[in-house]
Amino acid sequence: MEYFAVQTLTYVKSHLADPLTLKALAARAHMSPASFGPRFKRATGQTAYQAILHARLMQAQLLLRTTRATIVSIAWAVGFHNHSHFTHLFRQRFGLTPEAYRWQAHQTTTVDTLTVVMALWPRLGPEQQADLLAQMEAAVAGHGAV
Secondary structure, three states: OOHHHHHHHHHHHHOOOOOOOHHHHHHHOOOOHHHHHHHHHHHHOOOHHHHHHHHHHHHHHHHHHHOOOOHHHHHHHOOOOOHHHHHHHHHHHHOOOHHHHHHHHHHHHHHHHHHHHHHHHHHOOHHHHHHHHHHHHHHHHOOOOO
């Protein structure tokens, strides 16, 4: 991949909350928008808009899985300033609303955690079992993950 495209993608990923326009990205690459657009597409296989959208949605997906931030705050953090637009694009990409995705990801994580605990339980000593039970009870009380 061309160096300017790698630099552009890196910049996009670290500035998701900022307004990212073709004109601004072209200026960063020292190109006109008319030359930047086609060169970027040839180098990456996607338009600059598609690359920005992909990066924003992938980061939103990660934040939904790993944080308790509200859907609206996640949308804003990744550059969507309209909740319904964010929800529409997220559903279009992943087949679920952000809320449904978070719920499903939490269910999967809970099942995975319980599977690991059940597999390890017979190998743990009484103190380790007691510590693990205390951690699990605290997680359930705080609705967190173990």
